[in-house]
Each structure stands twice: as structure tokens, then as C-alpha cells.
Amino acid sequence: TRSTRPQRLLKVVQKHATRGDPQSVISAIDHFCRRSEWAMNIGDEKGSILDSVVSELNPEKVLELGTYCGYSTVRIARLLPPGARLITLEFNADYAAIARQVIAWVGLEDKVQLVESASEDWIPRMTEHFGIETFDFVFLDHWKDRYLPDTKLMEGCGLLRKGTVLLADNVICPGVPDYLEYVRNSLSYKSCYFKSHLEYSKAEDGLEKKSVFLG
Numbered sequence: 513t514r515s516t517r518p519q520r521l522l523k524v525v526q527k528h529a530t531r532g533d534p535q536s537v538i539s540a541i542d543h544f545c546r547r548s549e550w551a552m553n554i555g556d557e558k559g560s561i562l563d564s565v566v567s568e569l570n571p572e573k574v575l576e577l578g579t580y581c582g583y584s585t586v587r588i589a590r591l592l593p594p595g596a597r598l599i600t601l602e603f604n605a606d607y608a609a610i611a612r613q614v615i616a617w618v619g620l621e622d623k624v625q626l627v628e629s630a631s632e633d634w635i636p637r638m639t640e641h642f643g644i645e646t647f648d649f650v651f652l653d654h655w656k657d658r659y660l661p662d663t664k665l666m667e668g669c670g671l672l673r674k675g676t677v678l679l680a681d682n683v684i685c686p687g688v689p690d691y692l693e694y695v696r697n698s699l700s701y702k703s704c705y706f707k708s709h710l711e712y713s714k715a716e717d718g719l720e721k722k723s724v725f726l727g
């Protein structure tokens with residue numbers, strides 16, 4: 513049977529990227545997605561905004577919701593200081609299998625823990641299983657109708673502290689209206705919008721960054 517798109521993405525990485533070199537993996541995937549097959553990675557344009565948010569924050573404990581093939585996992589993990597940890601949740605077994613191999617290819621396994629599970633099942637288990645009290649940075653890139661309920665779930669589990677930064681992909685395309693409404697109107701968050709474009713496309717998209725106040 514025909515291979516899947518994530519399998520073809522992995523082949524591109526193994527063929528064109530250098531082991532242990534995150535930038536070569538990022539470039540190989542972006543080149544393939546721009547020239548051959550679109551895929552739902554955050555991409556190079558929005559990826560640069562993600563890089564700047566992570567570099568400025570220098571987080572120790574990071575949560576990513578929606579791993580897909582691990583492109584943004586690699587973008588984030590390559591910037592983390594020694595000892596920092598990134599936990600990424602992906603509920604599709606096929607995507608998780610590909611992401612594990614991409615993460616292994618760049619040699620970032622010691623910083624990244626991929627959990628094959630739905631976010632809502634694992635957010636309540638972060639403290640007892642990983643010993644994580646609060647996260648410094650959360651990247652939301654999973655089903656767009658899960659951003660708001662999972663943000664409320666993280667609040668409820670006490671995983672967000674004063675100053676925790678949440679960054680959400682796709683706030684315009686496909687769009688997360690209920691989440692935007694909530695973060696822009698809630699008094700316990702200060703938020704800003706980074707206008708950009710949908711990955712490998714001219715369509716408008718953007719990232720919403722919010723710092724938690726917990727008023």
C-alpha cells in the first residue's frame with residue numbers, strides 16, 4: 513500500500529538531514545513541504561516566531577499539545593537549556609511512531625518525552641507521573657476545539673503559574689474562536705497576536721501568545 517505522508521516526511525529527514533543536526537531536519541522538512549507535499553507543521557515563518565518566544569523565555573518545563581511528526585518538538589527542544597524537559601502529547605499512534613524517529617534522528621531524546629495519549633487524559637497526570645507541578649511554557653497545536661477546554665483543564669490541575677506563557681498555533685486558520693474570545697477577554701491573561709501565514713502558504717494565520725496572571 514502507498515506510504516503515508518508522515519512516512520514520506522521521515523524518509524526525507526533520513527535521506528537529506530544530518531543525524532544530530534536539528535537545523536538540517538527543520539530545513540529538510542520545510543523544503544519538502546514547500547516543494548513537494550504540504551503538511552501541517554508549523555513551518556519556517558511561524559516557526560521563527562515560536563523560536564523567538566522560546567529563546568526569550570528560556571523555559572525549563574515545556575508542554576506541547578499535538579506532536580504530529582515532531583517538527584515543532586525539534587524546533588523547541590533544540591533551543592532548551594541543559595536539564596530542561598519537553599513533554600509532548602500525540603494521540604495518533606502512527607504520527608507518534610514517526611515523531612519518535614524524528615526526535616531520535618536529531619538526538620534530542622534526553623530532553624523530550626513523547627506520550628502517546630489524548631491531551632485530556634494526560635494533563636491531569638502530569639504531576640503524579642512526571643513530578644511536574646507547573647509548566648513554564650505550553651505550545652498548543654492540537655485539535656482546535658481542544659485549546660479552550662485543555663487550557664481550563666490545565667488551570668484546574670494547577671499546572672499554570674503566574675508568568676506561564678501559552679502560545680497557540682492556527683488562531684486564524686483553521687481558527688480557534690472560542691479560545692481567542694476567552695484569552696482576550698479574561699482578566700487573568702495578557703495576550704498578544706503575531707500575524708503570520710499558514711505554513712507553506714499565503715493564507716493568513718497567526719499565533720496568540722498569552723502570559724498567565726491568575727488574578
Ligand SMILES: C[C@H](C[C@H]1O[C@@H](n2cnc3c(N)ncnc32)[C@H](O)[C@@H]1O)NC(=O)c1cc(-c2ccc(F)cc2)cc(O)c1O
Pocket residue numbers: 552553554577578579580581601602603604607629630631632653654655656658681682685686710711
Ligand atoms: C491537530 C493537528 C496536529 C496533531 O494534533 C494531534 N491531536 C489532536 N488532538 C489531540 C489531543 N486531544 N491530544 C493529543 N494529540 C492530539 C493530531 O493527531 C495531529 O497529529 N493539527 C491540525 O489539524 C492542523 C491543521 C492545519 C490546517 C490548516 C488549513 C487546512 F486547510 C488544513 C489543515 C494547520 C495546522 O497548523 C494544524 O496544526
Ligand SMILES: [Mg+2]
Pocket residue numbers: 552553554653681682
Ligand atoms: Mg498547527
